[in-house]
Amino acid sequence: MTRAPEPGFTTFDTLTTQSPDAARELAEALITEAATRLRHSPGFLSSRVHVGDDRRTVIHRGLWRDAADHHAAADRLKELADRPGVQTAKTFAGTPAPGLHGPRTGVLPGRVAVATRHLRDPESYPALMDLLNRSGDWKRHHRGFITATPHISPDQLTFVNYATWEDEDSYRAWMADPRISEGQEEIARLEAAPAEYVLCAVVADIRAA
Structure with missing residues (x-):
């Protein structure tokens, strides 16, 4: 069995929305993006989508082989922050x-x-x-x-x-x-x-x- 590669770069996109419905729709959009496009990107390892206890915060964690691989897909994730109902968006990018x-x-x-x-x-x-x-x-x-x-x-x-x-x-x-x-x-x-x-x-x- 081939061992999965260890991530060399991690991103956390934290987005707050104006309502639980907006958070649900944003989470669904992130899941669709990860399942249809991100997972086929070079260097992509995994995507995990979370919804906060406040039902208004959505966090996307992306694991990547290295920083260069992430940059190729970053623009699409930024577009999701411009969706209606999204109030704030913060991105952390760093090394595990x-x-x-x-x-x-x-x-x-x-x-x-x-x-x-x-x-x-x-x-x-x-x-x-x-x-x-x-x-x-x-x-x-x-x-x-x-x-x-x-x-x-x-x-x-x-x-x-x-x-x-x-x-x-x-x-x-x-x-x-x-x-x-x-x-x-x-x-x-x-x-x-x-x-x-x-x-x-x-x-x-x-x-x-």
């Missing part, structure tokens, strides 16, 4: 770093958290990675945990952590652990602005053709 793998690695997540952090300076990135690695001993064995993958922007000032769990119960148990709040206090010292935290559910997971 080694993350944490839990006991449910490989399972399609029932719960996803996308945390975007704005770091004080480039030196904060290795300090943040050290904090995450030190917390890995207990997280790797947490019931229902799937993976947490960190990503860093080219200027090392924007950090996105993509964390997944099997279901709502495992997510709630994770967040209830006192070690989570302790870690958040340490991370806050490295930030230049409050983190943006989106809880969401996966509505489509599309692989390359």
Whole structure:
């Protein structure tokens, strides 16, 4: 069996809409675009579409072989941000770093958290990675945990952590652990602005053709 290539570049498109109906229509448009065009693009690895708990936020995560492959398909994704009902659109593009793998690695997540952090300076990135690695001993064995993958922007000032769990119960148990709040206090010292935290559910997971 051929092993799937590891992504060298990741994009997160976060779009807010004016209503749940607009979010649903946007998610459907993203799914159609990924299923009919993106999955045939050179270097495309996978596309995952999420809808936030607020029912107005849609997040598209794209995994690519490298940055050059993504640029060829980026214009079409930007066009979707101009759809009626879309209020804001933000794109993060960066490199994934080694993350944490839990006991449910490989399972399609029932719960996803996308945390975007704005770091004080480039030196904060290795300090943040050290904090995450030190917390890995207990997280790797947490019931229902799937993976947490960190990503860093080219200027090392924007950090996105993509964390997944099997279901709502495992997510709630994770967040209830006192070690989570302790870690958040340490991370806050490295930030230049409050983190943006989106809880969401996966509505489509599309692989390359």
